[in-house]
Amino acid sequence: MNIVCYNGEYLGSEQGSVPISDRGVLYGFGLFETIRVSGGRPRVLDRHTSRLFFSAGELGINVPFGAQEIQEMVCLTAQKNGMDQGGLRLTLTGGGTGSPCLFIQARPLSYEQDRYHKGLSAAFSRIRRNEGSALVRYKTLNYYENIMARGEVAALGRDEALFLNNSGNLAEGAISNIFLVAGGKVKTPHPRCGLLPGITRQRVIEECGFMGIPVAEENVHPDQLNSAEESFITNALMGVMPLTLIENVPVGSGMPGEITRALMARINR
Numbered sequence: 001m002n003i004v005c006y007n008g009e010y011l012g013s014e015q016g017s018v019p020i021s022d023r024g025v026l027y028g029f030g031l032f033e034t035i036r037v038s039g040g041r042p043r044v045l046d047r048h049t050s051r052l053f054f055s056a057g058e059l060g061i062n063v064p065f066g067a068q069e070i071q072e073m074v075c076l077t078a079q080k081n082g083m084d085q086g087g088l089r090l091t092l093t094g095g096g097t098g099s100p101c102l103f104i105q106a107r108p109l110s111y112e113q114d115r116y117h118k119g120l121s122a123a124f125s126r127i128r129r130n131e132g133s134a135l136v137r138y139k140t141l142n143y144y145e146n147i148m149a150r151g152e153v154a155a156l157g158r159d160e161a162l163f164l165n166n167s168g169n170l171a172e173g174a175i176s177n178i179f180l181v182a183g184g185k186v187k188t189p190h191p192r193c194g195l196l197p198g199i200t201r202q203r204v205i206e207e208c209g210f211m212g213i214p215v216a217e218e219n220v221h222p223d224q225l226n227s228a229e230e231s232f233i234t235n236a237l238m239g240v241m242p243l244t245l246i247e248n249v250p251v252g253s254g255m256p257g258e259i260t261r262a263l264m265a266r267i268n269r
Contacts, residue, residue: 003080005073005104008065010080018101024093028142030100031055034236035088037078038269042088045071047199048236052092055138061092064099074104081106087237091141111238116264119244119256120159120233122173124222125149129163129171131194139196146174160233162222162246165194170220176233177201178243180225180251181259187224190217200234200267207266213259230257239268 006016024030033048149161161174172195208215229252231243242256
């Protein structure tokens with residue numbers, strides 16, 4: 001996996017370069033998407049490109065290609081890297097004295113199957129999510145808080161960092177959205193709590209509707225996790241992943257629950 005699509009050209013991974021005047025380099029001004037490849041095909045690609053164009057429009061970033069062109073580049077990058085299963089990262093810089101740069105990189109999946117059977121662990125970060133931030137709902141290159149939080153909990157032997165917002169309610173994970181199950185009802189923090197509403201998060205909400213499972217976006221106090229029967233986290237690459245230990249407390253039985261497993265079967269295919 002070493003072929004990169006750089007502004008529509010297919011190069012070795014060391015050949016592409018971003019100008020030092022680019023605002024992506026200078027200020028972390030830009031966007032990215034992570035896309036799951038399964039069976040050689042990028043999944044829900046239309047949703048990823050739609051979000052990219054929406055966010056770019058909101059932030060005033062010119063996208064140098066059309067949506068169909070980008071989708072073709074994504075598919076061809078997967079093909080040129082011989083991908084059956086894996087991930088693609090699409091990066092759009094903010095540009096500077098020149099046009100924005102768009103590049104697509106291939107990567108292997110890092111989630112082993114046994115993690116879906118046992119679940120992941122999490123701990124709360126000391127960093128707070130600012131629910132009033134103008135940027136929190138966009139997938140921007142300004143990602144250092146997430147990196148800091150993950151390093152903080154990795155030192156404790158945990159897999160994911162969870163953010164509370166300034167009101168003390170649950171917001172999201174450093175690389176994920178979070179859900180809990182209580183009384184047969186699925187709950188997840190509302191976007192106003194300060195989170196990026198992920199594409200897989202939305203798919204979970206939709207699937208719950210199809211399955212007749214009540215689902216609510218609302219304020220979630222961290223204490224509610226202590227009484228939850230199940231919890232899981234989501235992102236584009238992992239799909240639905242059970243969360244079975246938070247801090248030092250097992251979630252429910254400490255194993256993936258029934259609703260989590262049902263959603264995994266529908267979304268992780």
